[in-house]
Amino acid sequence: MKILTTFPLFILCLLVACSQPDENKHQQQQSVAIESNDECHLCGMLIANFSGPKAELYRQGITEKESNKIHKFCSTRDMFSFYLDPENKRNVTSIYVHDMSKSPWDEPNDSYFIDAKTAWFVAGSDKTGAMGPTLASFAKQQDAQQFAQQFGGQVLAFEQVDLAVLME
Structure with missing residues (x-):
């Protein structure tokens, strides 16, 4: 009987112990x-040589x-451009x-x-990045709207950015 009451406690402790490495990761x-010597994962250009917002991501x-x-x-x-490739999209953990x-x-x-994933982006503004047009990124929608009023463009949530937006 004692084994039946302590077994669930043992399993619970085991689950908690196993979940900690994922949280740490x-x-x-x-x-x-x-x-200064970091290269773009997509195009190989030196990142620090260009103006505009940059990005970083982790893949599983x-x-x-x-x-x-x-x-x-x-x-x-x-x-x-990298993220929207279906093979990459399913493996990205943080951006x-x-x-x-x-x-x-x-x-x-x-x-x-x-x-x-919680940021707001302005596509089609007059501001350029490393290879011409880029998407300005902002933590707050209001800041993205002010930027769009000043430099043009359309305000989009992360989920609204697709290949059609990148082609414009």
Whole structure:
């Protein structure tokens, strides 16, 4: 009888112990500074040589080392081009972009990376990034709307950005 009452407690402790590494892995997936020699994961260009918002993402990997490898992009447009590929989209775990309401366009500040999935984007503005048109990224919709009023473009939520938006 004693075994029947302690077995569920043992299983509960085992489940809690097994869940901790996943939580720690998620905590490790944070944005990092863009270094002067970092290359864009999509196009290979030196990221620091260009103005406009940058992006970083993590993909689910087979090993822990692969899961903790960050992929950096010279522009939000390049990040979306990579992310929107169905093979990549299903494996992405975290995405970060610069909050351009707090960061100068010519030299984005890496202290202001935000979660891209909750960010607002302005597509089609007069501002350009690494390879021409890019999507300005903002933490608040109001900041994105003010940017669009000043520089043109359309305000979009993360889920609204698709290949058609990138082709415009």
